[in-house]
Amino acid sequence: MEKPFILHMLTTAKNLSPFDVNMALDAGWVSALPYINVEASEVQGLVQDAIFSRSAKNLKRTGIFIGGRDTKQAMDMLKTARRSMVPPFEVSVFADPSGAFTTAAGMVASAEHELITKFDTTLEGKTILALGGTGPVGQAAAVIAAQAGAKVIIIGRQLEKAQHVADMCNNEFGDGKITILAGADADKAEYIKTADVVFATGAAGIELLSAELIALAPQLKVAADVNAVPPSGIAGVDAFHNGTPIQGSNSNAVGIGALAIGNVKYHTQNSLLKKMISSDKPVYLHFEHAFEVAREYMATRR
Amino acid sequence: MEKRSILHMLDPMPNNSPFDINMAMDAGFDVLMPYSNVKLDSVNRLTQDAIFSRSPAGIKRTGLFIGGRDLELVMDMLDACKQAMVPPFEVSVFADPSGAFTTAAALVACVEQALKTHHGKELKDCRVLVFGGTGPVGIATGIIASLAGADTALVDHLLLDSALDVAKAFNRRFGCTLKGECARTEEDKAALIADVDIIFCAAKAGVQVLSSAVLKAAQHLKVVGDVNAVPPLGIEGIKRSDLGAPLVNAINSPGAVAVGALAVGDVKYQLQHEMLNFMLSTDKPVYLDFREAFNKARDILIQKK
Numbered sequence: 001m002e003k004p005f006i007l008h009m010l011t012t013a014k015n016l017s018p019f020d021v022n023m024a025l026d027a028g029w030v031s032a033l034p035y036i037n038v039e040a041s042e043v044q045g046l047v048q049d050a051i052f053s054r055s056a057k058n059l060k061r062t063g064i065f066i067g068g069r070d071t072k073q074a075m076d077m078l079k080t081a082r083r084s085m086v087p088p089f090e091v092s093v094f095a096d097p098s099g100a101f102t103t104a105a106g107m108v109a110s111a112e113h114e115l116i117t118k119f120d121t122t123l124e125g126k127t128i129l130a131l132g133g134t135g136p137v138g139q140a141a142a143v144i145a146a147q148a149g150a151k152v153i154i155i156g157r158q159l160e161k162a163q164h165v166a167d168m169c170n171n172e173f174g175d176g177k178i179t180i181l182a183g184a185d186a187d188k189a190e191y192i193k194t195a196d197v198v199f200a201t202g203a204a205g206i207e208l209l210s211a212e213l214i215a216l217a218p219q220l221k222v223a224a225d226v227n228a229v230p231p232s233g234i235a236g237v238d239a240f241h242n243g244t245p246i247q248g249s250n251s252n253a254v255g256i257g258a259l260a261i262g263n264v265k266y267h268t269q270n271s272l273l274k275k276m277i278s279s280d281k282p283v284y285l286h287f288e289h290a291f292e293v294a295r296e297y298m299a300t301r302r
Numbered sequence: 303m304e305k306r307s308i309l310h311m312l313d314p315m316p317n318n319s320p321f322d323i324n325m326a327m328d329a330g331f332d333v334l335m336p337y338s339n340v341k342l343d344s345v346n347r348l349t350q351d352a353i354f355s356r357s358p359a360g361i362k363r364t365g366l367f368i369g370g371r372d373l374e375l376v377m378d379m380l381d382a383c384k385q386a387m388v389p390p391f392e393v394s395v396f397a398d399p400s401g402a403f404t405t406a407a408a409l410v411a412c413v414e415q416a417l418k419t420h421h422g423k424e425l426k427d428c429r430v431l432v433f434g435g436t437g438p439v440g441i442a443t444g445i446i447a448s449l450a451g452a453d454t455a456l457v458d459h460l461l462l463d464s465a466l467d468v469a470k471a472f473n474r475r476f477g478c479t480l481k482g483e484c485a486r487t488e489e490d491k492a493a494l495i496a497d498v499d500i501i502f503c504a505a506k507a508g509v510q511v512l513s514s515a516v517l518k519a520a521q522h523l524k525v526v527g528d529v530n531a532v533p534p535l536g537i538e539g540i541k542r543s544d545l546g547a548p549l550v551n552a553i554n555s556p557g558a559v560a561v562g563a564l565a566v567g568d569v570k571y572q573l574q575h576e577m578l579n580f581m582l583s584t585d586k587p588v589y590l591d592f593r594e595a596f597n598k599a600r601d602i603l604i605q606k607k
Contacts, residue, residue, distance in 0.1 A: 038317065
């Protein structure tokens with residue numbers, strides 16, 4: 001008899017996200033078991049417990065998911081998990097803290113799709129503002145876009161914190177090969193003059209970009225907002241917008257709302273959870289893989 | 303429709319062990335429910351909640367599993383479970399903290415078999431050392447070996463008092479005769495192993511406890527058993543799949559043989575699987591700990607012959 005698919009779900013938080021649990025079960029994992037308040041030092045023990053209790057064949061039906069809220073912690077845990085494998089005792093691991101990696105991938109791939117289909121251009125060389133970009137989704141989106149060749153500026157209320165996050169993204173997630181900059185929210189009016197793309201990834205219910213600033217943006221092409229709770233993060237972009245022209249934009253910019261991004265995110269997370277099951281060799285998945293999948297998905301729509 | 307089988311997995315630790323989860327799922331339980339940070343005084347209530355919510359027929363499809371790392375606490379919890387049963391509302395309970403009971407049972411049974419096959423001896427004829435002797439697997443290994451009649455000492459790598467305290471506590475509880483030793487340095491280890499017959503290595507994964515240089519000191523070594531599957535292995539020169547292979551590094555103990563972690567793991571795996579299965583197939587509720595585990599491990603090895 002075939003052994004059931006088991007996904008061990010690790011989180012640094014005190015509960016798993018029900019979102020991730022639903023996603024895992026719907027992707028085909030038969031059993032999803034929670035491990036909560038997990039500390040970095042416990043990852044090796046948990047991983048080795050998981051790998052040594054099934055035969056190499058059945059380890060293909062075993063996986064580890066890393067949740068939590070902190071992106072760096074999740075990436076560190078992913079690295080630790082990978083190092084803890086003892087081939088052929090090895091399983092796939094997927095890190096998606098707060099769903100941030102797949103959400104960011106969905107947002108960047110959607111924005112890229114609009115650039116290609118409506119503006120006949122790509123992310124390469126574009127100036128992108130990540131507004132409220134110091135959180136998990138903003139960080140991952142900044143890194144993904146920078147790796148795709150964009151010039152990304154993380155904008156935060158406190159410049160010092162934004163700078164710290166940008167440095168962390170460059171060094172930890174970009175291996176020093178990308179240069180994300182930081183800017184202060186107070187200087188938005190200046191930054192918006194050169195912005196091609198805007199990501200709004202702040203807390204729900206805070207307007208990060210006003211109608212006045214949108215009107216002032218001479219080359220804005222795409223504005224994407226992950227906030228599904230009114231008021232929206234970008235004036236004039238609602239949750240249902242999907243490449244919809246933004247009223248009041250003087251550069252014919254289009255908006256992408258939370259539900260459009262959510263659809264790509266859903267597909268991306270589902271695909272990666274399935275990839276863990278279908279892959280012949282163990283895979284270690286994070287934001288880069290999420291972006292690959294999200295990009296492929298958007299390409300099928302063109 | 304037959305009710306789905308449920309295993310309630312009680313653990314005093316912040317999380318269950320993924321090992322136990324995989325094993326329980328693979329043994330055929332349909333649904334696993336983790337209960338973490340469980341305190342001894344909650345066990346009565348949890349047990350009664352589990353037994354009173356299903357009919358006696360449904361109860362046969364219900365089990366309790368006790369994990370953790372602290373063997374005394376786990377045995378207290380097993381006792382608390384037993385006391386909470388109200389026949390015919392009664393379910394099977396299996397204690398296997400960090401898999402320590404089944405690992406230790408498999409380790410001792412494999413070593414016992416190698417001892418018989420290669421040296422014609424019994425555990426009761428032997429002096430035994432357990433390195434990593436104050437961890438869960440080490441303690442359970444020591445208790446099983448001691449109850450089988452071996453002259454057994456638990457070895458701690460830092461403090462003699464730790465080893466002595468553990469030995470005393472479990473001697474009182476299970477009527478075994480464990481001793482305590484400490485080995486901080488290579489010299490300490492060499493002195494300890496000079497005239498023992500059996501060495502169990504139950505130290506942390508990825509830590510080499512006995513080097514070839516230290517093994518030279520052993521004059522009467524007959525069998526070594528190691529449960530560490532993560533390189534470097536616990537004993538230099540051992541291979542993970544060894545099952546009675548010569549331990550050539552013990553140059554002054556010709557005839558010494560080794561049992562490696564994967565050989566032990568094979569038996570442990572089958573053992574834990576059978577114990578979990580037994581909970582589902584048994585007609586009467588059973589209470590399973592290291593004693594039943596060792597009996598079953600011996601049976602498994604006899605069948606394998």
